[in-house]
Amino acid sequence: xxxxxxxxxxxxxxxxxxxxxxxxxxxxxxxxxxxxxxxxxxxxxxxxxxxxxxxxxxxxxxxxxxxxxxxxxxxxxxxxxxxxxxxxxxxxxxxxxxxxxxxxxxxxx
Amino acid sequence: xxxxxxxxxxxxxxxxxxxxxxxxxxxxxxxxxxxxxxxxxxxxxxxxxxxxxxxxxxxxxxxxxxxxxxxxxxxxxxxxxxxxxxxxxxxxxxxxxxxxxxxxxxxxxxxxxxxx
Numbered sequence: 242x243x244x245x246x247x248x249x250x251x252x253x254x255x256x257x258x259x260x261x262x263x264x265x266x267x268x269x270x271x272x273x274x275x276x277x278x279x280x281x282x283x284x285x286x287x288x289x290x291x292x293x294x295x296x297x298x299x300x301x302x303x304x305x306x307x308x309x310x311x312x313x314x315x316x317x318x319x320x321x322x323x324x325x326x327x328x329x330x331x332x333x334x335x336x337x338x339x340x341x342x343x344x345x346x347x348x349x350x
Numbered sequence: 351x352x353x354x355x356x357x358x359x360x361x362x363x364x365x366x367x368x369x370x371x372x373x374x375x376x377x378x379x380x381x382x383x384x385x386x387x388x389x390x391x392x393x394x395x396x397x398x399x400x401x402x403x404x405x406x407x408x409x410x411x412x413x414x415x416x417x418x419x420x421x422x423x424x425x426x427x428x429x430x431x432x433x434x435x436x437x438x439x440x441x442x443x444x445x446x447x448x449x450x451x452x453x454x455x456x457x458x459x460x461x462x463x464x465x466x
Contacts, residue, residue, distance in 0.1 A: 245392075274454070276457075281459075282459060283441065283457035284393070284457045285457070286455070286456070289454065328392050328393075330392070337395055337408075337409075338383075339395075340392030340393050340394065341392050342390065342391050342392050343391070
C-alpha cells in the first residue's frame, strides 16, 4: 500500500527552528509537496521538490532524498502565526496526490 | 484575483438526505480536484476534472457520490442518501494547467458536512 508518515504533533518556541520530517512509501514518485493548513482553513502551498536537495524560500526550506523516501520542512525564526498543520503530499506513478495526515505545530512564546 | 470559493461553508444534513456542494475554481484554471478530509487527517482524493471531462473518479467512495463540471468551470459534488460516515470537510482545489502534476493546487476553504 501507499503510506506517508509524519509526526502527529510538534511543539517549538517562538524564534527557534523546527524540522518536520516526512517519509513515504508510494508506487512511484513524481514530486513531493508541503502545504500549510491553519485550523478551519484551506491548505496553502509551501514548496515542491522533485529532485534531491534543499529548496530554500525565505524562512522555509524543504529537503528531499528520493533514495531514502524522505523529506523535511525546515522552519526558521518561528513566529506565532506559524502555528498550523503541515501536510506532506506525494505524487505517485499515476500522478495521484497521496497525502500524509499532517503535523500539528504548536508555537509557544 | 479571487481564489477558489466553495459553498455552503457548513452543511448539516439528516441521514438519508441528498446534498450538493459547489466549487468555483480560479478563473481560467483547467484542472479541478475534490478531496475529502476527515478531522485530523490529510485530504483524500475523490475525483479530478480537466475542463469538463472527469478523468479520474477512482477516489469516490461509493456510487452515492457524483461530481460534475458541465461547462468546465463551476463544479458540483453531490452526495445522495447521506450517511454518518460522510461527515467530513470537502475540499475543492484548482490548478492552472492540464498537466496536473506540474502546477500547484489552490484550495478553497472547504465545506464542512455534518450528517446527523
